[in-house]
Amino acid sequence: MEFPADAFLPGPRVTIPGAVGGSLSDLTFAAKDLFDVAGHRTGGGNPDWAATHPVPTTHAWAVQALLGAGANLVGKTVTCEISLGILGFNAFDGTPPNPAAPGCLPGGSSSGSASAVAAGLCDIALGTDSGGSVRVPSSLCGLYGMRPSLGAVSMEGVCRQAPTYDTVGWFARDAATFARAAEVLLGTPLPAPEAAGLLVAEDAFAFADPDLADALRPAVARIGAFIGGATATSIAEPGELEVWASQRNILQRAESWQTFRGWIEAVNPRFGFNVARNLTMASSITSEQVALANVARRRVVERARLLLEGGALLCTPTTPFTAPPLGLPLSELDRYSARIGLLTSFAGLVGLPQISLPVATIGGKPAGLSLIGWRGADARLAAIAKALEANA
Amino acid sequence: MEFPADAFLPGPRVTIPGAVGGSLSDLTFAAKDLFDVAGHRTGGGNPDWAATHPVPTTHAWAVQALLGAGANLVGKTVTCEISLGILGFNAFDGTPPNPAAPGCLPGGSSSGSASAVAAGLCDIALGTDSGGSVRVPSSLCGLYGMRPSLGAVSMEGVCRQAPTYDTVGWFARDAATFARAAEVLLGTPLPAPEAAGLLVAEDAFAFADPDLADALRPAVARIGAFIGGATATSIAEPGELEVWASQRNILQRAESWQTFRGWIEAVNPRFGFNVARNLTMASSITSEQVALANVARRRVVERARLLLEGGALLCTPTTPFTAPPLGLPLSELDRYSARIGLLTSFAGLVGLPQISLPVATIGGKPAGLSLIGWRGADARLAAIAKALEANA
The missing domain is CATH 3.90.1300.10 (Amidase signature (AS) domain)
Structure with missing residues (x-):
């Protein structure tokens, strides 16, 4: 059950003027x-x-x-x-x-x-x-x-x-x-919009709806051409991305339970059912599960280093689908959420920067293409996005 | 975190006059x-x-x-x-x-x-x-x-x-x-306030705070005298009441999940954390657990029949403690709730009538003594309570 809301919080708008004469004063x-x-x-x-x-x-x-x-x-x-x-x-x-x-x-x-x-x-x-x-x-x-x-x-x-x-x-x-x-x-000026090639994560593309994956391909080709060639690759061995996603889920949920458990214990707060359910499941994660998931995480880091430390960028669909409709029952929402984790877990597990570019629409609904770089490539990703836009 | 409320719902009071001339017209x-x-x-x-x-x-x-x-x-x-x-x-x-x-x-x-x-x-x-x-x-x-x-x-x-x-x-x-x-x-007039003796459930009394158990004893003696003698007994073998309580918990929660799951799935309702947590745990109960708990339930029914079908009443503390203070953290509230289940599960598992009588106070706070009869003894329990009050 969803009910509509504004983007902003209800009540008086929180407004603060920016410093006079700053570089973003028009924004x-x-x-x-x-x-x-x-x-x-x-x-x-x-x-x-x-x-x-x-x-x-x-x-x-x-x-x-x-x-x-x-x-x-x-x-x-x-x-x-x-x-x-x-x-x-x-x-x-x-x-x-x-x-x-x-x-x-x-x-x-x-x-x-x-x-x-x-x-x-x-x-x-x-x-x-x-x-x-x-x-x-x-x-x-x-x-x-x-x-x-x-x-x-x-x-x-x-x-x-x-x-x-x-x-x-x-x-x-x-x-x-x-x-x-x-x-x-x-806190840094934009570097040159360069990268040591584009790696196209075909295993990630395979998780996306086929029409969404197809709709992203022209942008993949254009970005590949811009930064010196696209190469098809796989992030992981077959079946491994699913395992990484489940292990990311364990690690992130275990951390979130540690973050919130004291507050929950003291306050017994109200939650939407799915939020309280997920926190409850998080509370039952064992230290053995966390230790195992950390082993998997080290494997992901090694794989990411091999792919990206040399300066290449990895491209994946940002989400496997376009925006789901309002009004879905919880079990369907859960399936959508689980599918998203297949594509978001890689950068999260390794602490990598990932930019999503609004490059396509499918049936009138947008879908993003992601570029993932090695740690610290943040400003370079922004520079490449800007240059791609300028050259469009 | 508890906040105060009235006993009645907020807003305009729902009032409906009773039928004119009925037996409860003064109430x-x-x-x-x-x-x-x-x-x-x-x-x-x-x-x-x-x-x-x-x-x-x-x-x-x-x-x-x-x-x-x-x-x-x-x-x-x-x-x-x-x-x-x-x-x-x-x-x-x-x-x-x-x-x-x-x-x-x-x-x-x-x-x-x-x-x-x-x-x-x-x-x-x-x-x-x-x-x-x-x-x-x-x-x-x-x-x-x-x-x-x-x-x-x-x-x-x-x-x-x-x-x-x-x-x-x-x-x-x-x-x-x-x-x-x-x-x-x-839907029945009160029968004579009689019973085939009073069975004092010493194993249930042992779960109560000692001062609460002590405070109930004079009432136990008085009731025993009124209905022809009190006999110390045990509801169950040592350690068994705890097992019954855990099995009652499994069965009742599994049923409650079946009752509410469709609504929860469709609505994703808001709940206090503890409520959503308990429903989440209920959702993970397996059919094997339910089958095992039903075996235990049959054992409880047999035991109840042996004790009570002949017309005796069983007496237990209603709760193991007096009212807990406001403002406790969730883990302490959970401990109180779990202790209550040790005393409430017997009648629930067997479908027996149980009346609580306000017979004692401990430190100014009330505590109830329960009389449990065999199925159908409901009106007799009310009659005995009334007669005890009249003879006080």
Whole structure:
């Protein structure tokens, strides 16, 4: 059961003008309700989170960085509860619209941020991405969006979920604007838009709906040509990506339970059923399961290093499908969520930067193509997106 | 985290005058928000239950029975969410006060019904008891309350939970009033207040706090004298009551998941964490576990038949403790709930009638003594309670 919501939180809009004369002074931005804005409660998409946490007295680092660069905060946006959710519905705050696919889910957990940018309500929006929460709404809403390298953008002042997965990401409608925010948030000028070739992850493409995979191919060819040739590859041995996804699920959920268990124990908060169910399952993960999953994680890191450390980029569909319709029962939503994990787990397990590019539509609904680089390639990914856009 | 609530639902009070000239015309009653009252939404203690079920067009059988006998409905009362909860807190509707133990939990799930009667806001209140939801608040709030034999009072028009456990029960402050309602709800005049002796379940007493057990002993002696002698006994072999409780838990939870799964799948409702957690654990119960628990259940039925079919009554503490304080963390609440199951499971597994009598206080807080009879002994239990009160 989803009910409609605005992209922004209800009530008076939280607005703060940016620093005068900054490089982003012509831009507006919004922040997911996991980011602290001094003097305003951080709601976390859950009424009991809001009620049991003090009003912050300082801005989150990323909010301050954008304000300091001149961008103007125009609101805080709806999020899935405590960042747990990948499709964008919220049993308390509602489901923000998907302006690019009316009647469909926006993706989450940075649902309102993607919705606000896609609707043209602001130029940039901050989100978080632990298991896909920027990448997925980027794909479903037709936006540029990045999950940076782990640690590349400070999480200070942002609700944590799973510390070895949590990242601050952002959205924009065009790559030039996206890149301007990248320079501020990554704290570095854009490098040359170069890479040591494009690796096309055929095993990842095989997980996507065939029409979606087909629709991405022209963009793959164009990007391959731009950065010096595309090579078909596989990320993993046959059957292995599914295992990686399940192990990522174990590790991220175990971390999230450690993050939230004390609060849950003290407060017995209200949750949508699926959120509480997933936390309950997380609470039963054993240390043996975590140890085994960490072995698998090391294998993924080794494989990623082999593929990407030399400067190549890997390309995959961002999501296996376009935006699912509203009104699906829980078991179907669960199947969609599980399929997403097949494509988002690789970058998450290794802490890699991944940018989603809005390169295709299928039946009128957008789908994103992802470029994944080695750790630290964040600004280069933004530069390549910008150059591709300029050369389109 | 509990927040305070009234015993009655917020908003305009649901009131219906009873039939003119009926036997209960001088009495007022309230109904737990699991009972249908025509023209008013049945909330079930959960906002999404209320929102996804139609307004009933007829009264629940028990509501109609009391109205038909002249009793005047003065309100609907707060319940634990969809009857799942034994301590009386509700993350949405709040926690009704315990007038007999200020600052403490009222017990549940018929929390508001017990609270309203204990506060003198009405004379009788309807509740439901699947795993102890009338017996426990009776004990904690110092009331007369009964779980009837399975099927003795129609569940028509009442939200189900676990069909082989669900019963309609009721509360009153005094045994005479309790007995008047019994005649109406059980549809039979009171029989003679007789029994073939009193069996004192020493193994059940051993589960109670020692001061609580001690405080009940004078009443045990008085009841024993009244019905022809008390005999110390054990319900089960050593260690067996704990097993029965765990097997009752499996069976009742498995049934409750079957009851609610379709709604949960369609609606993904909001719940307090503990409710969703328990439903999640229920969803993982296997058919092998259910089959094994049913073997244990047959053993309990055989044992009950041996003890009680000849007309003796079994007496146990209703709860192992007096009302727990407000504000406990979830893990402590879970420990209280688990201890309660040690004492409530016997009657539930066998479908036996059990009445709780407010016979003692410990440190100013009430505790109930239970009498359990064989199936069909319901009216006799009410008659004995009335006679004991008259002879006090």
